[in-house]
Amino acid sequence: MHGFDLHNLGAYELMKILHELHKLGYQKLRWMSYMAPSGMSLRCHITTQDHIIVNQEIIFDNNQGEVWFTSVGAMTTGKDIKPLVKTFMDENPRLLEIGKGEDSEYVEWFSKLLSLAKKGHTPVFYGDYWTLPIGRIKVGKDTMPTPPTSMRLISWNIDGIKAHFDALKMLVDEYSPEVICLQKVKDINNSLGFEIEGYKRECFSAQYAGVATYVKNCLPCNTNKPHNPELSGHLLKTEFLFPSFTLYNIYTPYSNPNIDGAIEHRKKFDEALIKLVGTTPDRQIICGDMNIVVSEQDCWDGKYKRNQANFHDWERQNFTKLTESGNLIDTFRVFNPFTKEFSYFFRNDPQVRANNQGHRIDYFLASRSFVPQIVKAEIIKDCTVSTNNPILLDIMY
Template sequence: MKLASWNVNGLRSCVNKGFLEYVNQTAPDIICLQETKLQEGQINLEVGEDYRQYFNYAEKKGYAGTAVLSKISPRSVYYGMEENSEPEGRIITLEFDAYYLVTVYTPNAKRDLSRLPYRLEWEDRFRHYLLQLDAKKPVIICGDLNVAHQEIDLKNAKANRGNSGFTNEEREKMTMLLASGFTDTFRYLYPERAEAYSWWSNMPKVRERNVGWRIDYFLVSTRLRAAITDARIDAHVFGSDHCPVALTLSTDRIVPAHIP
């Protein structure tokens, strides 16, 4: 099973910059999108009849939002955490027979860290939500988590320490999430691979010089480790300030029952 995730930073814009070509070339079974910046009816996404399309729109126009395009028909689709709604359109959960798939666009703490308290509270609720799902079936989580977890995950760690996306508090929340029973698939396969980034500033020549951050992830319930066959960062793909990330799982190794 091939999965992909991409913060498209405006889906309508990305469609004009190679989005459909990427989908056609890689043909993922499921592709998850973040920061779609859409309202209902603003796009007719022609990706083929094989893909069922699910959108979670933010109430604020031109802001946030998520989407899932899936060739596999889910048993159910859920938007948000505590309630089946999400004012900023940040979460979609698809339930399949043997697993859950959650795509997420984690709130940014903002440059001045004014939204850090909200971000940390949101992280606790999100972790609790994932653990509730994980108690029923294994979970695949993907999206823009807005944090570089370790120093290896960004180019200039020393200079960025304490900045939004690399505060001790945000990094600790990621550590807590992984410790609660989830695995960072890319680091599981490539624990020491440096200069592997998924986001670059729009400042001149930053991406050209690969001065980036790895803030887009595929996480899985740790008991799915045996199913991981490939994890990839498609840094050669343009169209957004983020690039797609991809995961391949062996479906016959996905164990639906919870194993303590």
């Protein structure tokens, strides 16, 4: 059979082809369909989550073979799709490459959608003729939730993006995060050479600090810099449309007693951050190198009460005020209550790392309302080029 036959199928037959691909292990492939402006045909797409913007728009990515699409005039033609599955696979090697993997939650959701399509109910993710709230799609005369979607966030004190940009790209290739929050970027020129394909980037520079937030193009958001001087170069705010939440990427100033004004700067930063978080509506995530050891579990020798930076009682008290002001949880500790794992190792000494003699000073704090959606909160142990290990948070929505 020729590939042209694929474009003569009905929407239901195309959905059955995707269902067969799921059985073969290509569960990252997703369906999206919407009515043409004329209302005479249904535009059908098979692609991955990275190319679907809040189930309303498609990113074609310069025709790199990562989106398959066609327009159909009927829900079903009754044609046998079994011989056409191989045709689809032969014609779309790149799509299969990016679609390989497991996603049982999506497969379960798609099976329900397929059962409705079998009855002739047209699945419409977006339409010009009616208004649907974000998070719902129209199926015949009814609606159902949009498919379960994952979001992976990584936070990392990169300690100089110029020195460790190659390691950052390797991290992105391996973990494919939707959001990357970097601290201590130390790039006062916001150099164009540090863009990452498929992501939009926002930076807030400072000579010995600086933060940068990368967000995949499929996630609509707005990022801005606070006007407060205490937060300058240390905080970026990103507001996401769907899922709806506020993200703060922060690099908390180190209260170095040997630098004039450092302790006062830290106290003013803490005060400004607590106020900002306390006035932010529910659904927020705060991540970054927060330069605080909260408990004995967060210090390799258990001696977490010391008269030195990262260990002061007043720093710990400010951290508590922060979590209380935003009704926040320490995601790593909630999901790993008995674990002694650390994100910072002094001078990145290999022997210190080998002996697990570290501190946990990098955090993902999240509103308590996120708890049902959090899948994983962990420290990435195999990226050791800087003193700080990256940390990871996975959520479903």
